[in-house]
Amino acid sequence: MNNPVAGASEMTIDRDLLSQLSVRSIPEPMGVEALIRGIHRSPGLREWVTLESVALAPVPVKRGKRWRILTLLAVPIQLENRSAGLNPPWGAIEWVWPEQVVAQTINLLWYEETAALRQSGVITASPADTNVTLGIPEQTRRENALFLVLDQFLSSNPNQQAHLSSLAPHYAGLLPEEVYPYYWALIPTSKQWLRPDVSAFVLTYSQSSSESLTQNQKAEVSVPAKLVVEEPSFQESITPLLELTPPTDLTKQVESWLHQGLMLAEARELQEVVTDLQALDSRLRLPGFRLAFVGEFSRGKSTLINRLLEQPLLPVGNLPTTATLISIVPGLEDSMEVRFPQRLPEVRPLQEDSWQDLLIPEATAKNQDVLAQVRLTLNNPWLQKIDVELIDTPGAGDLTSRRAAQVFSLLSQCDAAVMLVSGTLPLSLTEVAFLEQEVIGRNVPRVLVVVSKLDTISEEERISVLADIRERVARVSAKIPVLPLHPVDKARSEARALEAVQTQIEMMVVKGERRVWRSRQVAGQLVQRLKQLIEIGKAKIAIAQMGIAEKEKASQQAQAAMQEAQLGWEQIRLNLEQRRLQCYKNLQSRIVSAKTDLLELLTFELKKTPNPKTWWEQDFPFRLRRELVVLSRKLENLLMKVLAQDIEWLQEEVSRNFPTQSYRTTVDASATQEILPSFRDLSLADVRQYRLLTRIGSSAAMIGSYVLGGPIGIVTSTVVWILGEQIINKEVEEQRNLLTQELRCVIDKAIDEYCRGIGESLRQLYNQLSEETKQEQIVWQQSKTLAIQTNGVHQDEQVWEQMINDAFNLKTEIIQALKK
């Protein structure tokens, strides 16, 4: 990091605490306990369960002929009076018993009844049978007792539905009263036995509870139709039951609203608003899907894009060629726009010499940053037809390069990727890492591997080369398709091979959802513009009623207000800085606690492996990287929440301090790096939040992607992997012991570096946020001062009143539609 000012002190890790944590013995839970305590570790779940969430006391339920275990997920918080609390549960996991496989994961936001329950707000974490919150040791003791009882219950009565009532007191000792209705909603029959009012029943936790199980209270258990999953397929570890239905598509309406807004602003010659609305309009027209072409140098990325588009569009070459991120979007006319950092975008003719300064100058310059972004608009039938944005990327040679980091980051913001590998070279570690990243955390991998250069090897060899690559890719995931770019048998033609690739790409391009969300987002921004029009109208009317002396006075007042605003701004900036530190601390503490898990997991693997040396040198770097990516995905969720809160706070502060102004947003229609929060985690009410997040567009993307793609260099930059003689010559057990020690150091270093990186990115992000908001305020203030000072074209009050009316009506219509 080249900016140590960012506060080295705030980024350190409590190493003592960590080493204490890491030496503690690792009990290996079993049964129900293993399920509940393992939610952050179990493959398939850990990407879905956010890091900060905990599982609440799980409830058994019979569905059809089988038992299931269902647990709610909620995020613990500290209440204002400093006692422990819970945010309303957000999700649930259901396992099949005794197989212990996940039957379904449920997002409570998308289930009407539970979503309604969530409205009631935070929950005090005191169990139903008492009004004090439990300390951690007592809580754990009670949980363990419940797990034990559940294990016995499930193993003794796997085919009966009775005895459920005997379990109730255990829950009363653990679950807050407010949580019961969630279980009732998910398992309607549980209402008959899962009651919070059973506190008189005193439990002896130390004894086995088999006696109480004999209380034969039969509960009629019928299966709620909505939640039945018939004979789940055990291979599909996660099948979300409650599919997100995207909100109403407003694309068509938004087009017409934008048009009406434009007419209003144009008729009154409000050029600034007109420009803003035009930018919104072009944003609405961006394609609904983004597809990246990735791979190492000279694998044929640019060549493939040219072939797909049937035109020699992108420069290709034997040496590393592409040096920029090139975005290609469908449009009515061909054009080329180049953006260098800190410069205004340049428009160039779409021809060969326009690329001169955009290619990699020499083969040695591999590691420089991606300096520019190029945006090509093409009138191309295929692009038009599939309506996607294609992105050509520079070759990413090795995992440690900054350029690779940038390409990795970009990937996190794409909907799918095509990875080019060469038929003449073996699959490299970087290529495997790319694939892994695309597969982690996704049910359906959205990546296609295309094998180039098969035409340079003999036809006999092609089949075995292709089979070999397929086998290696399948080791990462069997679901990734691998297609040759050239025919492997004589019966097929070149054209057919390319067609197959084309078809596969068309299949990946699932449109719809993204466009729906974006149209709603644009609608929200249009509302802001309409508010602005109303403000301007009011100011114009006020000015029209003033005499010359009054105008003079108003102008002076406006200027004084501007100075005051500057001072007010300084205070806001300081407070925002505090919030940034808080946000950082939050992330940091999550990282530190995740580290314990990470250490446990990898220590366990090291214990198991027959050959510690091979594991260390070959598996560990990639295992560590993978785990950091998983961790990042979870942190991103948390970060998004904190950011949304901070942005909302900033907006409130701004509107309180500058009450006469409406908040003005900026839209960058060509920003290619918009952030894509996971839509599944957004409720309709969160659309507003989403809008807030996208407002800071590229800046939020920066940190989001650091968090996602960042820790690439860490793994290799902090550690020496190849083991020295003194280790190699030791006995296996001794090797294992030494490496276990070493493992701790490595993870320490990696996490340390990771924290530092996140701290730095956060600093930049908050700075940018505050600068952007400040700029907007100043521009707005200036335009108001100007409105007072210039007399302009005389327009009578009625004209402005009409505009205010029209803008108000349109605004109301949009807000109504967004609520649906």
Ligand SMILES: Nc1nc2c(ncn2[C@@H]2O[C@H](COP(=O)(O)OP(=O)(O)OP(=O)(O)O)[C@@H](O)[C@H]2O)c(=O)[nH]1
């Ligand atoms: N024979 C053969 N040559 C190919 C094939 N694909 C690409 N090439 C050649 O390989 C070289 C590199 O191709 P590019 O398309 O520039 O590769 P790239 O992946 O875009 O490379 P960078 O931009 O440097 O990352 C060029 O000389 C191409 O003509 C192929 O399938 N067969």
Ligand SMILES: [Mg+2]
């Ligand atoms: Mg290229």
